[in-house]
Amino acid sequence: MCNSRSMFLCLSLVIIVGCLRIAAAPAAQQTSATYAQSQRYSVLLEEHTTGVIYRIVLRVLDKQTSGTRRVELRERYREVTQMQVHHNRYLIIIGTLPLGGHIISFLDLDTGILLNRIWCYGYAFSPSKNKIVYLTHYPRITPPMFHKSIVLLYDLQLPADRYPNYSEYGMNYGIPVFPEINTLSKSYDVTLDEEYIYASPFLWSEDEERIVTIVRDTGQSKYYVISIDLHANKGEPVIRRKDLLEAAVGLKER
Numbered sequence: 001m002c003n004s005r006s007m008f009l010c011l012s013l014v015i016i017v018g019c020l021r022i023a024a025a026p027a028a029q030q031t032s033a034t035y036a037q038s039q040r041y042s043v044l045l046e047e048h049t050t051g052v053i054y055r056i057v058l059r060v061l062d063k064q065t066s067g068t069r070r071v072e073l074r075e076r077y078r079e080v081t082q083m084q085v086h087h088n089r090y091l092i093i094i095g096t097l098p099l100g101g102h103i104i105s106f107l108d109l110d111t112g113i114l115l116n117r118i119w120c121y122g123y124a125f126s127p128s129k130n131k132i133v134y135l136t137h138y139p140r141i142t143p144p145m146f147h148k149s150i151v152l153l154y155d156l157q158l159p160a161d162r163y164p165n166y167s168e169y170g171m172n173y174g175i176p177v178f179p180e181i182n183t184l185s186k187s188y189d190v191t192l193d194e195e196y197i198y199a200s201p202f203l204w205s206e207d208e209e210r211i212v213t214i215v216r217d218t219g220q221s222k223y224y225v226i227s228i229d230l231h232a233n234k235g236e237p238v239i240r241r242k243d244l245l246e247a248a249v250g251l252k253e254r
Contacts, residue, residue, distance in 0.1 A: 032082070032083070033045070033079075033080050033081055033082055033083065034080070034083070035083065036083040036084050036085050036091065037085060038085035038088045038089075039063070039088055040062065040063050040064055040088050040089075040109075041060060041061065041062060041063065041085055041088070041089075041091075041109050042060075042061040042063065043058055043059070043060050043061075043083060043085065043091055043109070044058065044059040044061075045057075045058060045080060045083065046058060046059045046070075048077065048080060050077070050078060050098070053074070054074065054075060054076045054077060054098075055072060055073060055074050055075070056072075056073050056075060056077055056080060056093070057070065057071070057072050057073075058070070058071040058072075058073070058091075058107075060109055060112070069112055071107065071112045073093075073105065073107070073114060075093075075103065075105055075114075075117060076097055076098060076103060077093075077095040077096070077097075077103055078095065078096045078097060078098045079095050079096045080093060080094070080095040081094050081095050081096065082094040082095075084129075085109070086129050086156065087156075089108065089109055089110055090106055090107065090108060090109065090115070090156060091106070091107040091109050092104065092105075092106060092129070093105040093106075093107065097119060100121075101119060101120060101121050102118075102119070102120050102121070102122075102123060103117060103118070103119055103120075104117065104118045104120070104123065104132070104134075105117040105118075106156065116154070116173045118132070118134055118136075118154065118173065118174075119136060120134035120135055120136045121134075121135050121136060121137070121149075122134065122135040122198060122201070122202065123135070123202070124201060124202035124203065124204060124211075126204045126208045127204060127206065127208060128208065129156075130155060130156050130157050130208070131153060131154065131155045131156070131157075131208060132153070132154050132156075133151060133152070133153050133154075133177065133202045133204075133211050133228075134151070134152055134154070134174070134202075135149055135150075135151050135198060135202075136149070136150060136152065137149055137150070148195050149195065149196055149198070150176055150178070150179070150182060150188065151176070151177050151178035151179075151202075152173070152174030152175065152176055152177065153174050153175050153177045153230070153237075154173055154174040175237075176188060177211070177228050177230070177237045177239070178196075178215075178226060178228060178239060179196065180239045180241075183236075183237050183239055195218045195219070196215040196216060196217055196218065197215065197216040197218060198213060198214075198215055199213075199214045199215060199216055199223060200213050200214040201213065208230075209229065209230055209231060210227060210228065210229050210230065211227075211228040211230070212225065212226065212227050212228070213225075213226050214226065214244060222243065222244075223243070223244035223245075224241040224242060224243060224244060225241065225242045225243075225244055225247045226239065226240075226241050227239070227240045227241075227242075
């Protein structure tokens with residue numbers, strides 16, 4: 001017998017699927033926590049140190065030249081959970097942080113330069129893995145009652161310096177796509193007057209133009225279906241919200 005929480009999660013997923021044509025799962029890649037490869041590169045996680053000093057050491061083989069390069073990153077990975085090569089050039093390193101949450105780093109294999117890194121609490125790559133939408137808190141280094149959530153979008157197709165970094169610690173890049181006030185003002189300053197609990201994963205449309213999730217507005221004590229149209233307003237994101245119960249009724253009437 002389903003409890004109220006599981007029934008709510010089932011209802012939420014049904015509503016999201018009804019609002020969005022979900023993208024098909026990407027094809028499998030040769031990837032793992034310690035190894036990744038593409039037509040041009042093979043990458044091996046050679047060393048991983050935690051504790052006082054956090055670092056990972058990669059051995060990169062260029063198949064075209066048969067040359068190897070050793071790349072060292074001083075990033076705070078408690079654990080590396082996955083590595084994958086994107087567009088035959090960019091290494092995406094996914095892992096966990098020492099005090100909770102996720103860390104995702106983007107390395108240019110052609111140059112050995114770290115482009116950016118992301119610290120987050122929830123994330124979803126688009127079907128092509130060109131984009132990632134993620135949830136983080138701002139400011140990060142504060143007690144929980146003083147930091148609020150913000151959702152950012154990062155696009156690997158754009159130059160790394162395209163994004164201002166709102167974190168003074170250099171750990172989060174992207175453009176704000178939720179809450180509405182941040183999207184409209186293009187600001188990373190999160191108001192303390194509103195906060196949201198994210199009750200579902202972020203789901204992408206097949207064409208990568210829309211993101212859907214469900215949130216609970218703690219100020220209103222209501223659940224909303226949030227639809228983010230990334231290019232609806234001359235290339236700017238447009239956010240639409242609908243009461244969860246109204247969305248459920250709408251699906252029933254179809």
